[in-house]
Amino acid sequence: MKFLPFLLRNVFRNRRRTVLTVTSIAVSLFLVATLLTVLSELNEPPSTPDSALRLISRHKVSLANILPKAHQAKIRSVPGVKGVCGSMWYGGVYKDPSNFFAQFALTTDDMMEVYGNDVVMSEAEKQAFLKERTACVAGRKLAKRFNWKLGEKIFLKGTVFPFNAELTLRGIYEGPDESSLFFHWEYFNEGMSKEFGGTADFCGFYVIKAESAEAVPIVAEKIDALFRNTTAPTKTESEKSFILGFISMLGNVQLLITSICSGVIFAIVLVAANTIAMSIRERTREIGILKALGFRRSQILFLLLSEAIFITLGGSLIGSWGARLLYSSIDFSAVTAGFFQRFYVTPETLTLCALIGLGVGVVSAGVPAWQASRRPVVDALRRVV
Amino acid sequence: MSEPLIEISALSKVFQRDSVEVRALDRVDMQVFPGDFVCLMGPSGSGKSTLLNIIAGVDRPSEGSVIVAGESLNEMSEDELAAWRNHHVGFVFQHFNLIPVLTAFENVELPLLLTSLSKKERREHVTTAMELVGLTDRMDHYPRQLSGGQEQRVAIARAIVTDPTCVLADEPTGDLDAHSAREVLEVLKGLNEQFKKTIMMVTHDPHAAAYASTRYQLEKGVFSKEGARQTV
Structure with missing residues (x-):
């Protein structure tokens, strides 16, 4: 010193x-x-207790391949599965392409079960969202970004899919990811059906909630085994692995x-x-x-x-x-x-x-x-x- | 007569300059006794600074032995020599060689940082040394704020602050005007006479040499016959 x-x-x-x-x-x-x-x-x-229990099941070939909606019920029947959400990446444009944010069409029956405390909103907002076909919910940060208020009309121009979504904001959620927007898969499917002249009935991937952390690998194995010899085989992995795999596509x-x-x-x-x-x-x-x-x-x-x-x-x-x-x-x-x-x-x-x-x-x-x-x-x- | 403080026997120093061998010192013998004020004189290149450096333990002889205060410098490692220098030698350079970023006080304190003295003890030692050279009013000045004579007096304070066995000065007045040179020489003389410090000084200047009690004349690495040892 x-x-x-x-x-x-x-x-x-x-x-x-x-x-x-x-x-x-x-x-x-x-x-x-x-x-x-x-x-x-x-x-x-970012990991939460709920996200640790979630799995993502997608087409075995690639994320670009779609899965039949019929998979959802079969997946729900797998022992150890607590809930399943069919999900579709929408990829629409809000006013200007520079206003990019994540948008997902979700089946809503198990949504609250699957996302648990990762999508938190008031009971009134939840009910308003669930009962209205064109309703959507947005994360708190996303709503703040565009200064959205409940009841806001949100028009998304389809770029990936030939269907424009006209949505009404019914809920603003809080959670680890507050930058996404969720709307009803049924509304998306209806729009797509009109374009295709029949029923579309497909999802991009399924978000699954397992009953326990121990059940996660077993559930993944069982789901993949269930669809192994079908025309739409799956690859099921933990949500974390799925995100890392998604990021690995960046190179x-x-x-x-x-x-x-x-x-x-x-x-x-x-x-x-x-x-x-x-x-x-x-x-x-x-x-x-x-x-x-x-x-x-x-x-x-x-x-x-x-x-x-x-x-x-x-x-x-x-x-x-x-x-x-x-x-x-x-x-x-x-x-x-x-x-x-x-x-x-x-x-x-x-x-x-x-x-x-x-x-x-x-x-x-x-x-x-x-x-x-x-x-x-x-x-x-x-x-x- | 007491035992010699510095005893040099058959000391040689050879420098290799490319393919040329330069013999700076050639089998020199010398004895310096406690309390001596010795002056080494001689023309440039005669080997006087080399001899001083070897006695100070900053250079090694090619042959011969150097015993200072009963210890043979030849047998010491680099680290042993460093510790020995801190304890036994106070060095005064021609160009003062103060550290420019340190104040006069801090420059004088520098050798004491290597001792186990407390901060308070270090301060006391530094103050005493600065009093001896008459610069207590310049303790917080940086070297650039001092005159040449004052800088050299600070350097002398640094040399004596550890109370060394001998003070070695290599042309201490070489960079000074006559007035400042006289001040510095008076300080050295005072240290020798009042505190019986053994002083060995290299100089060209006959006026400076006049302050010494013993003079040696070196020429081409050997003491000249007439100047081998002159006691004044």
């Missing part, structure tokens, strides 16, 4: 250089913290983000190494003086490494904690149209950023500090920079 004032004086001997170096590291680590948070949010979608995001992070870290190592090497080289004579006064090699090495770590760790803490503070004040669900329900820089990410800062300090200062500590005193004293 008695070396701390000396260490701080050296750190701030060239204030502009130190501030610029700390800033460059802070900006880089802000970026790294952001990318790591993207990765962690993609890999760890190898993990590799991409890891590559960018590695590049950023490598760049800051170069920046820090250059700055620190310059700072040490400028002080070769002073290091010689310290040694002449009796400082040992290890003490010189300790002082120089500590200076570097102070700068790099300081930069990384500013960057990562800055990201945490900034993102905690932003409604990411609104900003990303529900793609991210939250954007939380986790303690693990903060720790990793701190370790990166520490590592950058050691790596960038290691060689010049080692060389300076081992330079003969006479050589160092003669050195004119």
